[in-house]
Amino acid sequence: MDFDALFSGLDRHTLDGITRGSIYALVALGYTMVYGVMKLINFAHSEVFMVGTWTVLGVYTVLGVSTGETLPVVIGATLLALLAAMIASAGTALAVERIAYRPLRKKGAPPLIFLITGIGCSLVLVELFGQVFEVLFGPPFGRVTVNIPSVLETKELFTIPGIDLTITNTRVIIIVGAIAMMMALDTFVNKSRLGRGVRAVAQDPDTASLMGVNQNRVIMLVFVLGGAMAGVAALLYTIQYDITKFDIGFIIGLKAFTAAVLGGIGNLRGALVGGLLLGIAEVYASTIWSSEWANVTAFVVLVVVLMFRPTGLLGESLGKARA
């Protein structure tokens, strides 16, 4: 128990928590949208994120960029990596839907079966990077942590006077980027024609299909959007931590799911609130105890939320996400 460490650096830890939380929130969007439309936890979503981080590494390797490039190159490489990660993650999410979920939906399988195929897909994706690709292509694939060149170097931007809090460029990019993506998604779901279809299916699938909404297309759209958000999260993650590994998805997925439940699963804004709160709670907890216990925090939060407010802080339902 070390409360001094927490209070002496409260501002720093809060900023740390918000940074982490933004990434969780972006991943949580994928869980929350799929849950809102299909009432299903997409277990393979954590691996969709993992594929994104590897794509970033792939783009950097192909371009041959590393630390210390000129500004235009840095911006170009990062944007290209962002685009590639979004496409790769969205593609993976779509593939998971086609292979693991669609055949089951046709058969009207019980929900349990969806979870199990999801786990199967998750295992396959993890092992692709941990085992299959290593045999086929050799390093960097395999069961080790891989460094990603920090193309976007951390630079101090300014210091907030009075509390002496230094703001770096990477933090600004992560927090602003994450919130901007979420606002874009929120606007899309609430304002656009396609978004209206998503909300309609979330509210009542049968009535929606009677009104001419193509349910399969909406489900695909949801997987693509969730995957793309996970791709953004993957790029932001690599900017902050500069690493990837074949199994990084597991723990981030668990936390992102907790964030989604905390905010109210099926609720887009809930994902943001849940993600930020969870990120902060986790950093505080790891300062007070030790970083080993950070992962336990998420789980405790999850159980407490389920016990006292199972609908989450902002309430469930993508269908009613108008307000």
Place this chain on the structure above:
Amino acid sequence: MSQILDAYRGLKLRDRIAAAPNWARKVVLLLVVAFAFYLPFLNILPFAYIRTDLSSSGSDWASVLFLVVVYMIAAVGLNVVIGFAGLLDLGYVGFYALGAYSIALFGSPSSPVVESIQNRFGLSEEWAVPFAMCIPIAIAMSLTAGVILGAPTLRLRGDYLAIVTLGFGEIIRITARNLDGVTNGATGISGVPVPPGPEIDGRPFFNTVDAERWYWLALCILIVVVFLAFRLESSRVGRAWLAIREDEDAAAIMGVAAFKFKLWAFAIGAAVGGIAGLLFGSKQQYVEPNAFMVQLSFLFVAMVVIGGSGNVYGVLLGAFLLTYLPERFREFQEWRPFAFGVALVLVMILRPQGLVPSRRRAREFEDRRHEAEEAATDV
């Protein structure tokens, strides 16, 4: 006689078994059990090819058999949760670990818990909780964990349970690794006690060399557990589970206390997992947190689901295949998780009822498929 034989022809294997006279089924069952007890010494060609120690790099055959049976016990326990009650438990390794850790913490003279008891009551350094007492402790610990974990989550939708249990499995491992003062952290606990027995050839009856004795012990426990599972399935509780699994709302209207029975399933499954873990820890005589990775939970789920959830025989087959095959073909060990993933997806899509399904489950799936098809043509 020939009439009986004629009636038999054209029947499926399963119907033949069902149609066979009671004494014949009992004799066959006894023969199977006797053969299982004989397995460690199996040396008749061509059957001996199933042994795992044919090449010098192979694993000890009796130890593999022991592991198969321990996983079978765990799978039968998990089947109560997944197959009977229809709840997805992804943290089963947590209960397995709790069982192994209870016997290590209370039974090993060198565990921090036992040492503090020794100091407080002035006992000798040799003292530890006797093996027989560790069994109820292990069962009580995993049962309690099951109730604590199930109580807040079982009232909610089933898929929440999956993710909470998934987290639970990891928490147990992280806690075991970080609570240095209680569990010795990553170093683990050695000197885990073995069941008492007469000394043979100057060695204790249960030792690290003669694995077949461990195998026989585990097999006896497995037989008891399987027997209990069958009795449970056809009991009032079993019927309640069936009703909840098929339609929880309808069951609740008919007066089935869904939450209570789900909690029972969860707790019973947890207790059986604890027993399996206890056996494992005792045989190893050493317990460390890395033996309880989350992948083991997925392995257990895969055993139940691929074998045929709800059918004890199917689950036994699933546990056998998924434990035995990787040991027999050790050179592909690294591919094991990948193969599990592919197998899970393929089996669930092509044969969601599993390899050896329970009849009732297979019919449930068939029903649902028809309903889905009808719904599709209606629109």
